[in-house]
Amino acid sequence: MSGSEHRPAIAIVDDDQDMSETLSVLLSEGGFSPVVCSRIADFLALGDPPPIDLALIDLRLRGESGLELAIHIRERYPLPIVMLTGVGDEIDKIIGLETGADDYVTKPFNPRELVARIRAVLRRSGTGPGRVTASSDISIKFGDKHVDLKQRQLIDPNGDEIPLTNGEYRLLEYFLKNPDRVITRPELLQELGTDMERYVDRTIDVLILRLRRKIEAVPSKPVHLQTRRSQGYVFQLNGQ
Known part of the structure; x- marks a missing residue:
């Protein structure tokens, strides 16, 4: 350098x-x-x-x-x-x-x-040395929203950005790239880079709650980001 x-x-x-x-x-x-x-x-x-x-x-x-x-x-x-x-x-x-x-x-x-x-x-x-950049200008759609992977933005049906924190964005992107499979909390914590030994349960609970408020029509009854009791979480693009 x-x-x-x-x-x-x-x-x-x-x-x-x-x-x-x-x-x-x-x-x-x-x-x-x-x-x-x-x-x-x-x-x-x-x-x-x-x-x-x-x-x-x-x-x-x-x-x-x-x-x-x-x-x-x-x-x-x-x-x-x-x-x-x-x-x-x-x-x-x-x-x-x-x-x-x-x-x-x-x-x-x-x-x-x-x-x-x-x-x-x-x-x-996406701001520091060795930052990860998208290889192409693509997006992933789920329900009536989509994520622009190049701009790192969540877009609503009207084309407006729904603000996400870095942690929320990383979590959503990981789910979108791994749909329809159960993802455990330890796997999510490893992806996010958080101290797994001390904050596993509550850290993920808080991030999941915040993310649901932004992507689900009724956060208490999620159709995309669903919980699989005693297993983890699964993300469904079509929301079944």
């Missing part, structure tokens, strides 16, 4: 100066351009939209809420989010999933794991 290779910009939203400095050095050495924000206001001051590729947010900001910032970002920008959590913050992790966070890293963290998680999220969102 040449010296002019794009270095993804990572916003570090953490009010702990020592932690921010540690993260900044770690990300710089990992090939990223860190942008330190000690407060939510610092992040908002970056611009609209902010000129970054991913937001790394501490859940426990003093006097502020990392979850509120995640919600703000998710409602406005297709920006990947990785959240830093403390040991035992299980409830916050679940709430964070519901706001659209793409992954979690628990403090104290392994430096290599953090960099690997960030790279994986960027790659899956």
Whole structure:
């Protein structure tokens, strides 16, 4: 690679100066351009939209809420989010999933794991080094909707985009490419790149619930994304 290779910009939203400095050095050495924000206001001051590729947010900001910032970002920008959590913050992790966070890293963290998680999220969102791009401009139709695989968009019957988080999109695309077969939770977690040992059941439950709200006419009675009790999930393109 040449010296002019794009270095993804990572916003570090953490009010702990020592932690921010540690993260900044770690990300710089990992090939990223860190942008330190000690407060939510610092992040908002970056611009609209902010000129970054991913937001790394501490859940426990003093006097502020990392979850509120995640919600703000998710409602406005297709920006990947990785959240830093403390040991035992299980409830916050679940709430964070519901706001659209793409992954979690628990403090104290392994430096290599953090960099690997960030790279994986960027790659899956289509913005980072080694990003996955569609080989051709194709779409997959199910019911009255379709997914544009090149643009990574879910389109409704009127031709309008239905916003998806990166996690929701990856889940839907995987189902669409593997229709009519039972897919287990461990398989889904492996595809999403989430910590399987700790978050298998609830992580998938939250993502499935959010996705059903966007693709099903009656989320409580899904015709496309169906549950197979004690087995996993199956996606039916025609909705039987």
